[in-house]
Amino acid sequence: MTDFKTVGKPVSRIDGLDKVSGAAQYVDDLDFGPGLLHAAIVESPFAHALIKKIDISQALKVPGVVKVVTGEDFPYTFGLYMKDRFIFARDRVRFVGEQVAAVVARDARTAQKAARLVKVDYEELPPVLDLAEALKEKATLVHPDLKNYGRCPWFFPRPDTNIAHWRKTRKGDIEAGFKDAEVILEDTYTVPRYAHCAIEPHVIVGLYDMAGRLTLWSSSQSPYTQRHVFAEALAPLGLTHKDIRVVTPYVGGGFGGKAGVSMEIIGAALAIAVRGRPVKVRCTRAQEFYNTYQRQGVIARIKLGVKKDGTITALEHTMHWDAGGYVEYGANVVNAAGLSATGPYRVPNLKIDSVCVYTNLPPGGPYRGFGYSEFHFGLESHITRIAKMIGMDPVEFRRKNAIREGDTLAYGAKMNPNGLHEAIDRVAQEIEWGRKETSSDPEKAIGKGFALFWKAPAMPPNASSAAFIKFNEDASLHLMVSGMEIGQGYLTVMAQIASEILTVPMEKIRVETPDTDRNAYEWQTVGSHITWSCGNAVKAAAMDVRDKLFEVVHRAHGVDKKMLYLEEETVKCRGRSDFAIPLKDFVINGIQTPHGNFLGGPILGSGMFMPEFTSALSDPETSQGGHPNVHYTVGAAAATVEIDRRTGKMKILKAVLAVDAGKAINPDLVKGQITGGLLQGIATVLYEDIRYDLKGRLLNPNFTDYKIPTAKDVPVEIVPIVVEVPQPDGPFGARGVGEHTMIPAAPIIANALEDALGLRLKTLPLTAEKIALELNQISYDDVKGHYMGLCFLGKPNEYDFKMRAK
Amino acid sequence: MKISMQLNGELRDVEVDPRDILLDVLREKLGIKSPKIGCEKGDCGACTILMNGKTVRSCLILAVEADGQEIVTVEGIGRQGMTPLQKAFVQHNSFQCGFCAPGMTLSATELLSRIPHPTHEQIREALAGNLCRCTGYTPIVDAVYEASRKNGKRTTGKRKI
Amino acid sequence: MAITHEFEYLRPATLGKALKALAKYGRKAKVLAGGTDLVGLLNDEILQPDAVIDIKAIEELRALEFKNGKLQIGALTTFSELLESDEVRRKFPVIAEMAGWVASLGIRNRATMAGNICSAVPCCDSGPILLLYDALIHAKSRDEKRKIPIAQWFAGPRKTVLKNKEIVTGLSMPEWDIPHAACFVKLRRYEGEDLAQASVAVLVDKANNYRIAYGSVGPKPFRGAAVEALLTGKPLNEALLKKAVELARLEIQPITDIRSTKEYRSHMTGVMLERGLRAAVSRLAGKGPAYGASLI
Structure with a gap:
């Protein structure tokens, strides 16, 4: 194995000092001078209503108000994968909190005051808040115009229903598979909505200058994709890509919530409305909850058939997703789950239906894990249950069925190299699987749970990355890329890759945050694909630079380029120990010849990467024929939990997670993803509990009642394990791990709960309250009152999965 | 009305409306951007500042209440170079997105001034009001612990609760 | 988010001046101590007072002392001060225990026990503890001075028997004389x-x-x-x-x-x-x- 200098080393983050010193600037920290205008949004109080009339006259009279904007000013649709939204709701509102108008004023207070004076007449429509209601025959339609919406080619909506997309995956012979099975287990699992809760709320400042350039400073994970969505939506105004510039400084957390375009479209529109003056739109914490994206809720039916020796023969996995009022991004979550809901197992006979359903709740969208956290809860609970039914150890069952390189995936392509079996073994060993532990406190029980996980980036087949590198006089360099540093350590990892190839030390590399006018293209920072994809681009750019360095040296000194190599910022030559040309001597000013002239000049390099083997074209009835996913990252996790039988309170004594990073470019940052991701996952199991009332109003859009963990709510011990089976097309073998660390949290805890107390809970979250009540023979569903965390009103086991649409 | 405060060691005068929130005045009128707007309800701790040596939520304080008070933010603590605490944060890769870092840094600073050698439990208690969504807190707590062990003479933590 | 409703901000230096202001504004005034509850309510526009009377300049409301067999807690005493007081920890350790569970440090440094009972939310942490000790709430207006037994203090969710022109100056409770x-x-x-x-x-x-x-x-x-x-x-x-x-x-x-x-x-x-x-x-x-x- 090659010995690397920087890659694979736990170097300190290059943004560390910025962040601890307060120097790091986020969008809201940028100064725009006294001309900055502020916006306040007029929101729908109804989940579903027709807009009859909007009267802005009173608001306009407030001194300090500059402009009041409504849907009539911007009659344009937008959306990433499906154009199903207007910039401001026009004829119809589809969730409580949807933007209907906005007031721009000289200060925030005036804007807020005037927004209350905008009078909107609504005609209420029956809200579709229940999946069963949404899917019944002659259901109220959330989008009567669905058939006319522009969309990407891999979505299959059913016009005149509330089905926005239906991903069907079929493989083998499902009936024969169940006939072969000796034991079949069928059950329903439900996962509610969740909120990302990045600590920085979404904020955007827009300036449409008098020369016709629209600049947006945006807290975004996707500057280039935002620019593209803005350009598409605003094309009727004559704006083109070159006229729009998106600048993204540091971002205070994303988790998927700042991917795509949600509230940012308001900023773009308002900037145009008040041309010549910068305008800021900043979400309140409440808006952050209901008008950016939420993780979609899902109810899933799993039917699994196995032989008594543990071989899986068939899997039927049906998922109905509560996607909310708009699915322009969320439908792709549904799609991703529909292609991969086998989990990391060999399943010969398969039927997956992943159905994206419009409802009158806030729009669903991308959230760390992108559908996989949701289906892993049911699937990995089910795997443990069926293993126990046939008397087999759940870890042994997983070993037997775990996918291997070359196995055929659900959609027909082959599985990539992976270290799943190593991950299983190492986690089982670390958690001391099979050793029963008892608590010293007689009121408490201890249990262990185990789960596998996998995930592929969900991206269009031609999603790509690019990078520029430019040297400075002292051979320090700037790396200009457009992935986002959302905390994962992306800047550091990109610098490590460039450092490795160019032998320039880390402290001499600055990685710029994105500016679409300056930095190279990046599709989006989502899907845990950026280390792999942009890493490849940076590696290519560094190699391009290296070639150019060698070319100059070759021209100036006549040495064979093939004999040149880089070491400690110096060009050296094999076989000539005296040959050494420091980079700082020539990367800007070139190399002087005996004649006094100079050869070369400022060294610049570029690189790009696009996976050229992927395709989203496949049979809509089976999903066979394409190659929608580039590769899967896999792993295993386990937890030991201690539960108080009386209070239901759970303490996680130990959590172990092994993820196959291919090659950990920076092991310390991979471990950071594991500790952070696991806790975020654990929070969705134990604490976070979103509530709507029966009118579709979100009841806890705040941290007072939507509890994300504090420093006191962490597992006693977390053991991160990094497995490294190289990804052949990854930079140094690397593949992404960012989302994966969150995915197994729910099943490891649900399985540990059952192990401890014999209690199997199938609806998230597994709060202390729910556990204690169940232990007292009280079903939480019977007593929870008129609160909905899930988009159906009845009990999960009474939910009818029969689909009427074809 | 006009108020004046000792801000990061400087006497600063500023004109405010009684309705102005201290956090907004610091950010918009005094150019102090390290306290962040996270929830505006006192739940997240991103707006934490030190007021007369104690951590407080600047989103729950009227600017007029700061008249005559002494305020310190992260801008004011690294003037003579990074503190051992800040160095430990960098070494431990403690922060990811960094948005909670200023508040977290001030909470830890207050803790170390009160209890120079805190236990892990005391550190977690002191930081519990500063929400971080990225890190799982472990690398933050570990860095505070390590910084405190380099914190000169060792004394035990003051008390249990 | 901003407070839009206009109010006058007063910061009286003495209790007398505070009571005078309170007499003037009556129910249109709100008393501000720690502000951890009040500022939130102003922000959400749930409260729209004409005047906010900040009592933090009134030194006599700051007391936290044990005198004549009684613990005296001034209206400005914060939960952090209760938690750190040796006297409290020795004689009323359960008060420190309760204070330790209140919110988080940045709130405890500011929030007062008097404010906690004036907010009178059903979940207020001080209530049950004060009930254990038969605490008295000391209230004062320009016309009268009274001590209200805690058992009579709460009138319902967010409601107390405090009159419009009264201010809570503090609380007191006797030490339990049996071990x-x-x-x-x-x-x-x-x-x-x-x-x-x-x-x-x-x-x-x-x-x-x-x-x-x-x-x-x-x-x-x-x-x-x-x-x-x-x-x-x-x-x-x-x-x-x-x-x-x-x-x-x-x-x-x-x-x-x-x-x-x-x-x-x-x-x-x-x-x-x-x-x-x-x-x-x-x-x-x-x-x-x-x-x-x-x-x-």
Whole structure:
């Protein structure tokens, strides 16, 4: 194995000092001078209503108000994968909190005051808040115009229903598979909505200058994709890509919530409305909850058939997703789950239906894990249950069925190299699987749970990355890329890759945050694909630079380029120990010849990467024929939990997670993803509990009642394990791990709960309250009152999965 | 009305409306951007500042209440170079997105001034009001612990609760 | 987000001036101490006062002292000050125990106990503890000065018997003169900062006197009269405990809201009473969990 200098080393983050010193600037920290205008949004109080009339006259009279904007000013649709939204709701509102108008004023207070004076007449429509209601025959339609919406080619909506997309995956012979099975287990699992809760709320400042350039400073994970969505939506105004510039400084957390375009479209529109003056739109914490994206809720039916020796023969996995009022991004979550809901197992006979359903709740969208956290809860609970039914150890069952390189995936392509079996073994060993532990406190029980996980980036087949590198006089360099540093350590990892190839030390590399006018293209920072994809681009750019360095040296000194190599910022030559040309001597000013002239000049390099083997074209009835996913990252996790039988309170004594990073470019940052991701996952199991009332109003859009963990709510011990089976097309073998660390949290805890107390809970979250009540023979569903965390009103086991649409 | 405060060691005068929130005045009128707007309800701790040596939520304080008070933010603590605490944060890769870092840094600073050698439990208690969504807190707590062990003479933590 | 409603900000230097201002504005004035509740309500426009009277300049409201057998807590005393006071920790350790569960440090540094009871939310942490000790609320207006027993203080959710022109100057409570121990148990959705889903405070002394108080399981904090009657005069035993738990569940009136179902509140009130009583009794015997340790 090659010995690397920087890659694979736990170097300190290059943004560390910025962040601890307060120097790091986020969008809201940028100064725009006294001309900055502020916006306040007029929101729908109804989940579903027709807009009859909007009267802005009173608001306009407030001194300090500059402009009041409504849907009539911007009659344009937008959306990433499906154009199903207007910039401001026009004829119809589809969730409580949807933007209907906005007031721009000289200060925030005036804007807020005037927004209350905008009078909107609504005609209420029956809200579709229940999946069963949404899917019944002659259901109220959330989008009567669905058939006319522009969309990407891999979505299959059913016009005149509330089905926005239906991903069907079929493989083998499902009936024969169940006939072969000796034991079949069928059950329903439900996962509610969740909120990302990045600590920085979404904020955007827009300036449409008098020369016709629209600049947006945006807290975004996707500057280039935002620019593209803005350009598409605003094309009727004559704006083109070159006229729009998106600048993204540091971002205070994303988790998927700042991917795509949600509230940012308001900023773009308002900037145009008040041309010549910068305008800021900043979400309140409440808006952050209901008008950016939420993780979609899902109810899933799993039917699994196995032989008594543990071989899986068939899997039927049906998922109905509560996607909310708009699915322009969320439908792709549904799609991703529909292609991969086998989990990391060999399943010969398969039927997956992943159905994206419009409802009158806030729009669903991308959230760390992108559908996989949701289906892993049911699937990995089910795997443990069926293993126990046939008397087999759940870890042994997983070993037997775990996918291997070359196995055929659900959609027909082959599985990539992976270290799943190593991950299983190492986690089982670390958690001391099979050793029963008892608590010293007689009121408490201890249990262990185990789960596998996998995930592929969900991206269009031609999603790509690019990078520029430019040297400075002292051979320090700037790396200009457009992935986002959302905390994962992306800047550091990109610098490590460039450092490795160019032998320039880390402290001499600055990685710029994105500016679409300056930095190279990046599709989006989502899907845990950026280390792999942009890493490849940076590696290519560094190699391009290296070639150019060698070319100059070759021209100036006549040495064979093939004999040149880089070491400690110096060009050296094999076989000539005296040959050494420091980079700082020539990367800007070139190399002087005996004649006094100079050869070369400022060294610049570029690189790009696009996976050229992927395709989203496949049979809509089976999903066979394409190659929608580039590769899967896999792993295993386990937890030991201690539960108080009386209070239901759970303490996680130990959590172990092994993820196959291919090659950990920076092991310390991979471990950071594991500790952070696991806790975020654990929070969705134990604490976070979103509530709507029966009118579709979100009841806890705040941290007072939507509890994300504090420093006191962490597992006693977390053991991160990094497995490294190289990804052949990854930079140094690397593949992404960012989302994966969150995915197994729910099943490891649900399985540990059952192990401890014999209690199997199938609806998230597994709060202390729910556990204690169940232990007292009280079903939480019977007593929870008129609160909905899930988009159906009845009990999960009474939910009818029969689909009427074809 | 006009108020004046000792801000990061400087006497600063500023004109405010009684309705102005201290956090907004610091950010918009005094150019102090390290306290962040996270929830505006006192739940997240991103707006934490030190007021007369104690951590407080600047989103729950009227600017007029700061008249005559002494305020310190992260801008004011690294003037003579990074503190051992800040160095430990960098070494431990403690922060990811960094948005909670200023508040977290001030909470830890207050803790170390009160209890120079805190236990892990005391550190977690002191930081519990500063929400971080990225890190799982472990690398933050570990860095505070390590910084405190380099914190000169060792004394035990003051008390249990 | 900004406060849009205009108000006058007053910062009187003396109590007299504060009372004068209060007399002038009456119910259109709001008294500001720590502000951790008030500023939020102003921000949400739930309160729209004409005047905000900041009492933090009034030195005489700052006192925290033990005098003449009584603990005096000034209106400006913060939870952090209660938590750090050696006097409180020695003589009323359960107050420190309760203060330690209030919100988080950045709030405790600012929030006052007087403000906590003036807000009078059913989940207020101070209520049950003050009920244990028969605390008196000291209120003053320009015309009168009165001491209101805590049992009469709460009038309902967010309602107290404080008159418009009155200001709370402080609280006082006598030291329990028989050797005793107490316990405050707070049910939270997790270990971090949270409002109580339910709380139980217990006190027991060497003479087998018992005091019980509940929070968040009724419209206001209240004493557990039935359980007290059952236990008083008797040493605690398993049969009594069982009966006490049953009785407690009968004397509370929990509701279902976003923080908990009434069923869980009811179940947990029993569990907390049982564990709280056990802890207090063993503390009285010089053993048991340290004050501040979590029992649930």
